[in-house]
Amino acid sequence: MKKSLYIVLIVAGVCGLAAAVVYNTPAGQDAIFKRLMSLALTQPPDTYDGMRVIVCGSASPLGNDPNRAQACIAVVTPEHFFLFDVGARSPLRIAQARLPMSRIDGVFLTHYHSDHIAGLPDVNLASWVQRRPGPLQVYGPNGIEAVVAGFNAAYDLDRGYRTAHHGSEMLPSEHGFMEAITIPTDGIVWDDGVATVTSFTVQHPPITPAVGYRVDYRGRSAVISGDTNAAENLFAAARGADLLFHDALSRTLLDPMIEVTSEANVPVMPVIMTDVIDxxxxxxxxxxxxAEAGVKQLVLYHTVPVPPFALAAKMFLRDLPDDIILADDLHTFDLPPDSSEIIVHAP
Ligand SMILES: [Zn+2]
Ligand SMILES: [Zn+2]
Structure with missing residues (x-):
């Protein structure tokens, strides 16, 4: 017994020493690096035979948690890839989720606050270099032309540099643009016979227009609120949906934050935190x-404020039913076709 223990310790020591040598020599480092790159880059993206919804950004602008990107929801099916809003840092989550950039169908914007559009240039570039077959389609209500024209103008030199460097065969300049598509505030904005995307007006005063979206695919559905108060129009549009991703404000967190910052005479913050309530x-x-709308699962995202630590996330859910999910970045929801099952993958 004692002898076998010695043998195990000697073998473990030799293995540890060998690992340390490999890790600390150029040849060993090169081999490990190549192996890890091969694992990371050569595996095909995950595919799923149904509707997969991924939270690529769960934050609002109120808070600085580096683990949360700003508003972004991705919907992927074998035939489609839609993005709903692309706030700051969401392109990082899109890359981490290894979403199929080469076949992106479009970005659907709910309104033009910066926390919903700041990621557009990175999404445009990432899909262009993955050989997107034409300009990036960007859908939104009135105002979309001005937003897209502004980004196209700001990135005009960048597009030129990249085509000049990689060649027009690799990066055709005519594919590097974004194309604005103005949608009705209430109506069908995508219908290819397999999936439909419907827009509906929400309440985000004084921002108008502001819309939410519903996606239907093979008997399954997901609704994305964008920024809104609890709006009758939204719950009518969400009737019977499987998933509702709704922006959410917590007075449990906000009220004491307003109190503490007011008492400490912190400039600006108490006013902003009070303004966002309405x-x-x-x-x-x-x-x-x-529940009245018959929605099966409510998921809170675009949290106001962003919970700064675990205790705050727990407080956010206080006074809410147990089955409600507070989204984290990369929370993933699978909806098998023609079924009622909702498979939740926590990140
Ligand atoms: Zn907003
Ligand atoms: Zn917002």
């Missing part, structure tokens, strides 16, 4: 309306 949905107003 144009995001108080989380406690959502569960009842969600």
């Amino acid at each position: 144009y995001h949905a108080d989380a406690t107003t959502l569960p009842e309306a969600t």
Whole structure:
């Protein structure tokens, strides 16, 4: 018994020494690097025979958690890849989720606050270099022409540099643009016979127009609120949906933050935190309306404020039913076709 223990210790020591030598020599480092790159870059993206919804950004602008990107929801099916809003840092999540950039169908914007559009140039570049077959289609209500024209103008030199460097065969300049598509605030904005995307007006005063979207695919559905108060129009559009991703404001967190910053005479913050109360949905107003609309799963995202630590996330859910999910970045929801099953993958 004692002898076998010695043998195990000697073998473990020799293996540890060998690993240290490999890790600390150029030849060993090169071999490890090549192996890891091969694992990371040569595996095909995950595919799924149904509708997969991925939270690529769960944050609002109120908070600085580096683990949360700003608003972005991705919907992927074997035939489609839609993005709904692309806030700051969301392109990083899109890359981490290894979403199929070469076949992106379009970006659907809910409104033009910066936390919903700041990632557009990176999404445009990432899909262009993956050989997207034409300009990036960017859908949105009135105002989309001005937003897209502004980005196209700002990145005009960048497009020129990249085509000049990689060649027009690799990066045709005519594919490097974004193309604006103005949508109705209430109506069908995509219908290819397999999937439909429907827009509906939401309440985010004074921002108008502001819309949400519903995606239907092979008997399954997901609704994305964008920024809104609890709106009758949204719950009518969400009737019977499988998933509702709704922006959510927590008075449990916000009220003491306003109090503390006011008492400490912190400039600006108490005013901003008070101003946001009237144009995001108080989380406690959502569960009842969600249940009445027959929605199967409510997921809170675009959290106001962003919970700064785990205790705050727990407090965010206080006074809410247990089955409500507070989204983290890369939370993933699979909806098998023609079924009622919802498979949740926590990140
Ligand atoms: Zn907004
Ligand atoms: Zn927002």
